[in-house]
Amino acid sequence: MLLTAIYLVAIAAEAASGALMGMRRRMDLFGICFIGTVTALGGGSVRDMLLGHYPLGWVAHPEYLLFTVGAAIAAALLARHAHRLHGIFLALDALGLVAFTVIGCNVAESANAPLAIVVLMGLVTGIFGGLARDVLCNQVPLVLRRDFYASVSLLTGLLYVGLQRGGIAPGHATLVAVPAGCVLRLVAIRFRLGLPVFAPPGDAKK
Amino acid sequence: MLLTAIYLVAIAAEAASGALMGMRRRMDLFGICFIGTVTALGGGSVRDMLLGHYPLGWVAHPEYLLFTVGAAIAAALLARHAHRLHGIFLALDALGLVAFTVIGCNVAESANAPLAIVVLMGLVTGIFGGLARDVLCNQVPLVLRRDFYASVSLLTGLLYVGLQRGGIAPGHATLVAVPAGCVLRLVAIRFRLGLPVFAPPGDAKK
Amino acid sequence: MLLTAIYLVAIAAEAASGALMGMRRRMDLFGICFIGTVTALGGGSVRDMLLGHYPLGWVAHPEYLLFTVGAAIAAALLARHAHRLHGIFLALDALGLVAFTVIGCNVAESANAPLAIVVLMGLVTGIFGGLARDVLCNQVPLVLRRDFYASVSLLTGLLYVGLQRGGIAPGHATLVAVPAGCVLRLVAIRFRLGLPVFAPPGDAKK
Numbered sequence: 001m002l003l004t005a006i007y008l009v010a011i012a013a014e015a016a017s018g019a020l021m022g023m024r025r026r027m028d029l030f031g032i033c034f035i036g037t038v039t040a041l042g043g044g045s046v047r048d049m050l051l052g053h054y055p056l057g058w059v060a061h062p063e064y065l066l067f068t069v070g071a072a073i074a075a076a077l078l079a080r081h082a083h084r085l086h087g088i089f090l091a092l093d094a095l096g097l098v099a100f101t102v103i104g105c106n107v108a109e110s111a112n113a114p115l116a117i118v119v120l121m122g123l124v125t126g127i128f129g130g131l132a133r134d135v136l137c138n139q140v141p142l143v144l145r146r147d148f149y150a151s152v153s154l155l156t157g158l159l160y161v162g163l164q165r166g167g168i169a170p171g172h173a174t175l176v177a178v179p180a181g182c183v184l185r186l187v188a189i190r191f192r193l194g195l196p197v198f199a200p201p202g203d204a205k206k
Numbered sequence: 207m208l209l210t211a212i213y214l215v216a217i218a219a220e221a222a223s224g225a226l227m228g229m230r231r232r233m234d235l236f237g238i239c240f241i242g243t244v245t246a247l248g249g250g251s252v253r254d255m256l257l258g259h260y261p262l263g264w265v266a267h268p269e270y271l272l273f274t275v276g277a278a279i280a281a282a283l284l285a286r287h288a289h290r291l292h293g294i295f296l297a298l299d300a301l302g303l304v305a306f307t308v309i310g311c312n313v314a315e316s317a318n319a320p321l322a323i324v325v326l327m328g329l330v331t332g333i334f335g336g337l338a339r340d341v342l343c344n345q346v347p348l349v350l351r352r353d354f355y356a357s358v359s360l361l362t363g364l365l366y367v368g369l370q371r372g373g374i375a376p377g378h379a380t381l382v383a384v385p386a387g388c389v390l391r392l393v394a395i396r397f398r399l400g401l402p403v404f405a406p407p408g409d410a411k412k
Numbered sequence: 413m414l415l416t417a418i419y420l421v422a423i424a425a426e427a428a429s430g431a432l433m434g435m436r437r438r439m440d441l442f443g444i445c446f447i448g449t450v451t452a453l454g455g456g457s458v459r460d461m462l463l464g465h466y467p468l469g470w471v472a473h474p475e476y477l478l479f480t481v482g483a484a485i486a487a488a489l490l491a492r493h494a495h496r497l498h499g500i501f502l503a504l505d506a507l508g509l510v511a512f513t514v515i516g517c518n519v520a521e522s523a524n525a526p527l528a529i530v531v532l533m534g535l536v537t538g539i540f541g542g543l544a545r546d547v548l549c550n551q552v553p554l555v556l557r558r559d560f561y562a563s564v565s566l567l568t569g570l571l572y573v574g575l576q577r578g579g580i581a582p583g584h585a586t587l588v589a590v591p592a593g594c595v596l597r598l599v600a601i602r603f604r605l606g607l608p609v610f611a612p613p614g615d616a617k618k
Binding site: 320322326337344346352353357401403404 | 434435437438439440441442443444446447457464466467468471472474477489491547548549550
């Protein structure tokens with residue numbers, strides 16, 4: 001199925017993003033493979049643990065780990081050329097975010113979760129890998145600070161669920177939601193879209 | 207039921223505390239809603255995942271998320287007045303800590319956990335939301351460093367469980383333990399009670 | 413059983429390592445007991461939540477918590493002598509890492525996990541406690557940065573699983589894998605073995 005192929009590309013892209021971040025924290029070979037794998041598979045794992053949905057994807061399919069470890073090592077070896085591949089990388093990351101979102105919605109639907117939770121589990125699948133990556137790299141998660149990233153996941157999930165509620169079959173809804181989400185993310189990157197940031201109170205102490 | 211009403215106030219107070227901390231890390235609108243929700247619902251979620259108690263509260267009741275997101279946004283909008291509301295805020299936070307503790311004990315009791323685990327699950331429910339908030343904000347969790355905060359949760363749980371062991375019905379035990387815990391927390395704040403801190407060994411390296 | 417005795421020594425050693433790290437972050441008495449317990453029991457807890465293997469060990473056996481809390485307090489009281497005990501401490505930590513690994517493999521085997529996941533669950537049991545300790549202490553986890561530590565866990569798991577596949581009974585495989593893993597770890601410490609670290613790309617920004 002197409003979504004599985006996209007999924008494998010997506011976990012490879014996310015693993016590469018984790019590996020590149022790990023290198024900047026001077027992680028060793030194990031650290032880079034580990035953080036790449038956590039970045040790629042962490043979102044789905046958290047989703048499944050929140051839902052009590054066992055076995056986890058990579059426990060049933062340990063061969064996924066070959067993709068994440070392979071992509072992490074490849075990213076580490078090619079890192080000096082990373083700036084040249086930046087555009088491709090952003091595009092793959094956008095595809096990954098959107099594919100993770102649709103897959104997360106699917107899993108929550110199959111667990112008979114309420115509609116709001118279906119959309120939320122798309123979001124969890126989309127962003128928790130990057131969250132875990134940033135926590136392990138000892139920085140405030142990027143996705144909480146700026147960029148139109150989590151919002152793309154939420155809007156993609158809403159579109160996907162909305163289409164199904166309108167009578168569209170899941171497969172067709174996927175064919176609409178995935179390209180739409182990718183375009184939205186790329187538009188957000190191109191025009192530097194972001195959400196408002198509130199000025200912290202000057203007198204806040206704690 | 208009274209405890210449910212207290213619970214909704216408590217998750218709103220915790221969400222506000224998460225949102226205020228997120229603002230100081232310059233999180234955007236999504237980040238503030240997210241960290242508020244994690245602060246409010248993280249403790250109960252970790253407890254349920256540790257116990258294998260499914261479905262999680264907010265998965266079965268996604269309407270709780272309206273409270274946490276609403277409170278997070280309200281806190282962000284009112285943040286410049288936060289110092290004036292500081293007293294109210296501390297009181298609500300104390301109520302939240304104690305209510306979370308009693309609810310956590312209840313859930314563990316209904317899962318037939320051993321007595322020690324019942325008290326511990328009260329503690330997990332009480333403090334893990336704040337722990338997750340601090341980890342996402344990239345700081346050593348406050349609750350591990352100072353203050354008589356986790357101790358209030360432990361003592362409230364012990365009192366609640368002890369009363370039941372003494373033949374008091376859970377509802378009545380709640381009516382005693384919740385006010386007692388709140389008073390203890392407010393006394394601790396007023397008199398700056400804390401636990402001892404050990405001096406780290408001057409020669410420790412690692 | 414011998415492995416249980418080793419396990420109790422191992423969780424005490426890990427709790428002590430957590431407590432010492434917490435002291436350097438100026439944690440109070442509660443914080444030190446908490447981080448010691450998370451360091452000791454976190455790996456097994458994450459493993460069980462990933463596998464959906466309930467109840468967790470310490471939920472069924474809350475008496476384990478007496479070991480972790482006791483060891484954490486003892487470590488805090490003896491911290492000024494910690495440098496003199498450094499050698500003993502490293503040996504106990506090596507034993508802990510290897511024992512956790514074998515126990516983790518056992519649990520995954522009993523859950524009928526695929527072979528690769530059995531080895532991986534040994535690793536998760538071995539390193540996630542230290543990972544959680546470092547995240548709570550607000551630093552990039554040591555195990556991801558240097559040292560031949562995670563690698564010892566992986567190799568011990570591979571040896572343990574390989575021996576069983578070769579027809580050796582689990583008990584006998586344990587008697588080979590645990591000493592072999594300890595020796596490997598101590599050799600790694602003695603000769604400062606480590607994995608390669610990739611130079612981060614000088615031009616990387618993000």
